[in-house]
Amino acid sequence: MxxxxxxxxxxxxxxxxxxxxxxxxxxxxxxxxxxxxxxxxxxxxxxxxxxxxxxxxxxxxxxxxxxxxxxxxxxxxxxxxxxxxxxxxxxxxxxxDLVDGPDLHHYLRDNGPLTPVAASLMTAQIADALAASHADGVVHRDLKPANVLLKTDADGQMHPMLTDFGIARLADSPGLTRTHEFVGTPAYVAPESAEGRPQTSAVDIYGAGILLYELVTGRPPFAGGTALEVLHRHLSEEPRRPTTVPEPLWTVIERCLRKEPSERPSAENLARGLRTVAAGIGVHSSSAQVEAALGVAALLAPDPSPAAVPQAPGAADATQVLPSNAGAYDPAAATSVLPQTGRPGGGADPTAMMPPVPPGQPRPEDPHPWQSQLQAARDRNEQTQVQYLDPNQDPLRRRPQRQAQRPPQSPQQRPPQRPQPQPYAPAPAPQPRYQQPQRPQPQAYAPPQQQQYAPPQPPPQQPAPRQPRQRSANPVRIPGLGCLKGCLVMVVLFFVAGWLIWELTPLQGWIAEGKSYWEAIGDGIEKVSDWISKLGEAEKTADEIGNGKP
Structure with missing residues (x-):
């Protein structure tokens, strides 16, 4: 956990x-x-x-x-x-809160569409939830069946529970979305969201209309192969009335799916209209209820003040208090002109090679600080001496010579100390090869000997080019693996190939009557073992008969 x-x-x-x-x-x-x-x-x-x-x-x-x-x-x-x-x-x-129940999307997939009365009553409860959230200024923006959970009461009745409030608003971040993108699902997105126009609580009413259409038909009104095609249909097409949808219910769906947000009803009026429709389309509806359902369009009034969705980051920030002297600022005043800093006559200062020396710094006859820094840099560069060096005397360019083997030395003899290289020193003149060093005197911290180089030697003859290695013609040998490893790999490949042939071809039903690959191999090994044992018993019997035993 x-x-x-x-x-x-x-x-x-x-x-x-x-x-x-x-x-x-x-x-x-x-x-x-x-x-x-x-x-x-x-x-x-x-x-x-x-x-x-x-x-x-x-x-x-x-x-x-x-x-x-x-x-x-x-x-x-x-x-x-x-x-x-x-x-x-x-x-x-x-x-x-934990809701033990499926979401509406899985319920529709497993049980099919709802009746028009049940769909109207369920959507009316969802509209009640939207009305409460819109009153608090919260717009869901991602209303769809997957965000509606079904809670079963003790009496067995299911109630829709709307979830994921505020998630779409949190995900609408400048680091995650851009101006040309929208937050939501393409099949349930409102036209103004797809076009990037200002969004209000009317986007939830559009989503409720699509959800109601899907509850009675089992599918959303606009579909397509790609998200772009679905968005295009939201913007340009009008939904078609299915034959199974009653006229009063279609009036509610058509009003919710209007392209203009100002023509859609408010969430509170939508809930009232859906309950009127549910009462008028039932089998036990009275004539007054049927007449009220047919006139449901009069109940679907739009929201005069819909809740707005913040358009820019920080639009929902708390109001900031201006400083106490903010009232002295006049936005209609003339533009202030900054004072000029040039010559008294108003001309511009001449171009200067170096900035002026601040007061308290060296006198004018002294060098400028920048000049002192440049001079110090030149002095440091002049310390490096460049001299010509014969390439034959350059130890970095000369090939190292293989020295002749020396006779073994006694343990008492110490090898000569390795000369220390001297930086930035000219190379010494070539000297003859140094002789066997004498035994040094026992003294502490002996000074290093002077570095000596052997005289230049003629370049050795280049060895004959090595013949390219002939690759083996054996296709079983795998580069980088031994012969045994190659054989093991081939055995594994044979087993895998046999298993694929056994599983992907009708060979399994022809030979082993539906047995698995490993069962067939086990049966084959068992048959071979029995055959070998029978051969051994036959040879033993033949030997006994030849020896005269009964």
Whole structure:
């Protein structure tokens, strides 16, 4: 189990998404006052650990901390409650209530579409959650079936629980997204998000319309082979009414999927309209309920003041207080002109070779500090003497000569000390080869002997070029491996090739009647062993008959 902070332990992953991984976790101690829900030790929770690229983005961390209070106070019966936020090193995590149930995407895949009445009532509850979040100024921006969890009550009824609030807003960081990109899923993204226009809470209403369409048909209204094709259909095409969708319900879907955000209903009006439609399209609906459902368009009024999504980094920052003298600034005043620093007549200063000497520095007759530094650099360069050196006397260019073998010396004789090279000294004149050194006098710290070089020798004859090595014609030999290793490799290759042939061809059914490769090999080895043993018994019997034994 992996600890998260000092109060939670991760147990097992429940799912992975575009922004992180959801884990089943356990609380090991009560949370502090900074958490919305203190909890109890041993309580099971769900923790969403954001991806590493989000946790390493400074802007995401600042948004995470700044919107902490907004996410913690966002409570509604149809919203998965955020209990705590954890910021620890390079880890960002949201602690939420654990909902034991599938998400709406998997439920539709396993059970098929819902009836129009059930789809209307379920979407109405989701609209209630959106209305509560929009009232707090929080826009979900990624509404889709995968972000709706189904919670089953004790009476067996399922209630949708909207999750991942604020994740899209945290992921909308300048280090992760750019102006021409959007946050969300292409199949559920609103046209204004795809075009990069200002976004409001109307993007959630567009997502709710697509979700409602998918609940009654089993698929979203716009699909395509690529994300670009899907976005193009969002911008240019109008959805088509399926034959299984009643007219009042299609009126709600069509109004939610309007291209202009100002023509979409508010979340509160959407919930009211969906409940009216659900009451009027049932089998036991009265004539008044049917008439009200047919006039549902009058209930789908747009939101006069939709919640806006911040467009630029820092747009959600708290208002900063100006200094006390800020009122003295007049934005309509004339532009201030800086004083001139040139000659009294207004002309520009002449070009100077060197900057003026500050006061208190050496007198004008003394050399300028820059001149002193240049002179010091020249003096250092003049210390290096360049002389011509005969290439034959240069020890770095002359090939080293192989010296003749010396007779073995007695242990009492010390080898001559190695001469120390003298830097920047001219090479001495060539001298004859030095003789066997005399035994040095026993004295401490003997001075090093003068370096001597052997006279230049004629260059030795170049040896005959070595004949290229003939490669073996044996294809089994592998470069870098011995013969035994090559044989072992070939045996392994034969086994692998036989296994592939056995598994990928009908040979298995023809010979071994469906047995595996290793079972067939075992049977073959057993048959060979029995045959060898029978041959041995036959030879033994023949020997006994030849010897006259019965």
């Amino acid at each position: 992996r600890p998260v902070g000092s109060k939670y332990l991760l147990e097992e992953p429940l799912g992975r998404g575009a922004t992180g991984t959801v884990w089943r976790a356990r609380q090991n101690q009560t949370a502090g006052a900074e958490a919305a829900v203190a909890g109890q030790p041993g309580e099971t929770v769900a923790i969403k650990v954001l991806k590493e690229e989000l946790a390493n983005d400074a802007d995401v961390v600042m948004r995470f901390l700044r919107e902490r209070s907004v996410l913690l106070r966002l409570t509604h019966p149809n919203i998965v409650r955020t209990r705590d936020l954890v910021v620890e090193g390079d880890l960002l995590a949201l602690v939420m």
